[in-house]
Amino acid sequence: MSIKYVILGFLSWRSLTGYELKQLFVESATLFWSGNSNQIYTPLAELHKEGLVSVEVQPQGTRPPRKVYSLTPKGWDMLKGWVLSQPEAPVQKNAFLLQLAWADQLAVEELDDLLQSYEERLQMQLLIFRELAQRQQAPQRTPRETFLWQSIERNWISFYESELYWTQSVRAQLNTEFREV
Amino acid sequence: MSIKYVILGFLSWRSLTGYELKQLFVESATLFWSGNSNQIYTPLAELHKEGLVSVEVQPQGTRPPRKVYSLTPKGWDMLKGWVLSQPEAPVQKNAFLLQLAWADQLAVEELDDLLQSYEERLQMQLLIFRELAQRQQAPQRTPRETFLWQSIERNWISFYESELYWTQSVRAQLNTEFREV
DNA sequence: GAGATCATGTAAGTTGTTACATGATTCG
DNA sequence: CGAATCATGTAACAACTTACATGATCTC
Numbered sequence: 230m231s232i233k234y235v236i237l238g239f240l241s242w243r244s245l246t247g248y249e250l251k252q253l254f255v256e257s258a259t260l261f262w263s264g265n266s267n268q269i270y271t272p273l274a275e276l277h278k279e280g281l282v283s284v285e286v287q288p289q290g291t292r293p294p295r296k297v298y299s300l301t302p303k304g305w306d307m308l309k310g311w312v313l314s315q316p317e318a319p320v321q322k323n324a325f326l327l328q329l330a331w332a333d334q335l336a337v338e339e340l341d342d343l344l345q346s347y348e349e350r351l352q353m354q355l356l357i358f359r360e361l362a363q364r365q366q367a368p369q370r371t372p373r374e375t376f377l378w379q380s381i382e383r384n385w386i387s388f389y390e391s392e393l394y395w396t397q398s399v400r401a402q403l404n405t406e407f408r409e410v
Numbered sequence: 411m412s413i414k415y416v417i418l419g420f421l422s423w424r425s426l427t428g429y430e431l432k433q434l435f436v437e438s439a440t441l442f443w444s445g446n447s448n449q450i451y452t453p454l455a456e457l458h459k460e461g462l463v464s465v466e467v468q469p470q471g472t473r474p475p476r477k478v479y480s481l482t483p484k485g486w487d488m489l490k491g492w493v494l495s496q497p498e499a500p501v502q503k504n505a506f507l508l509q510l511a512w513a514d515q516l517a518v519e520e521l522d523d524l525l526q527s528y529e530e531r532l533q534m535q536l537l538i539f540r541e542l543a544q545r546q547q548a549p550q551r552t553p554r555e556t557f558l559w560q561s562i563e564r565n566w567i568s569f570y571e572s573e574l575y576w577t578q579s580v581r582a583q584l585n586t587e588f589r590e591v
Numbered sequence: 592g593a594g595a596t597c598a599t600g601t602a603a604g605t606t607g608t609t610a611c612a613t614g615a616t617t618c619g
Numbered sequence: 620c621g622a623a624t625c626a627t628g629t630a631a632c633a634a635c636t637t638a639c640a641t642g643a644t645c646t647c
Contacts, residue, residue, distance in 0.1 A: 321569050372588070
């Protein structure tokens with residue numbers, strides 16, 4: 230459940246309310262989380278019970294009181310421990326590959342159309358992420374942190390570039406070596 | 411819920427029991443599914459209720475009866491419809507990127523160690539997938555289908571290669587441009 | 592005689608999603 | 620006067636995971 234760690238991470242910058250956390254989640258598309266309330270308020274309550282964050286409740290009359298969460302020393306330790314933990318191998322979730330696995334039933338043009346629309350989908354994704362990379366402000370705290378955040382953006386871009394390159398080469402091979410007789 | 415479609419896909423080759431399906435899931439690591447019973451028997455029952463597969467029950471004395479499932483014409487239509495459906499953009503699930511986002515708290519060597527262990531993890535993953543690509547028998551039905559299955563394997567390999575390349579370049583930059591003062 | 596294979600299934604838990612609920616205040 | 624913003628939360632659902640349950644038969 231890395232979402233808890235990401236919450237700890239944001240709180241390591243500064244104290245935040247659940248509402249503000251939610252916005253950070255939505256803004257940073259590279260995190261790839263919907264940022265729904267359920268995914269913020271429930272884990273926050275748990276983190277509080279575990280003593281990793283502390284709360285300062287600020288009543289404000291009519292509105293629900295602001296609950297400003299802060300990292301406790303225990304929370305800092307937990308965050309650092311997670312950052313240093315053994316990295317897992319990434320996994321891609323690619324439903325298109327499954328479609329392709331049973332695409333031999335398609336006619337030559339149908340298959341090329343399918344690959345083309347995947348290619349276009351990837352081009353679109355690249356546009357989105359390239360634009361995001363320009364817009365998104367990395368936490369401007371140290372040059373190295375800025376570099377790390379930019380590297381993460383570049384990772385997403387190179388993921389889609391690599392996928393695009395693969396698609397184009399599959400298409401090309403299908404059109405040269407597997408033309409109809 | 412593309413798992414149902416994958417089941418339809420396997421059944422398009424030949425009639426199969428739940429048990430056999432389970433093995434196919436486990437064998438083909440590119441599908442990336444655990445292939446647990448819950449993920450086979452329940453969807454199969456649903457597919458049957460929806461009229462996409464038919465069952466022939468073969469009692470066999472003491473053991474549970476074999477239930478041999480086959481694609482119905484409706485199931486074929488469903489499968490083809492899914493194969494032709496608008497492809498979605500892939501997504502990577504990469505927890506390491508999240509660790510990296512808060513890795514500026516680390517010392518120079520700690521950060522390099524972290525990247526190195528990610529790099530090693532990727533190397534291992536590449537070994538696994540390259541070996542799998544050699545072992546795994548694509549359905550030997552048409553040359554084009556064989557090509558498609560090999561392309562899927564190459565996709566996974568190039569995914570990890572691209573990730574590895576990115577990691578090495580991040581490491582190199584950190585070691586040249588962000589050395590301690 | 593222990594463990595793998597055949598063959599079915601269920602139960603409980605995790606992680607995430609979308610949608611629902613409330614209600615004041617501020618902006619165009 | 621309608622929509623967005625501030626601010627909390629709950630409920631229901633979806634997809635997938637690990638572990639449990641049963642029991643014969645075949646292999647070492």
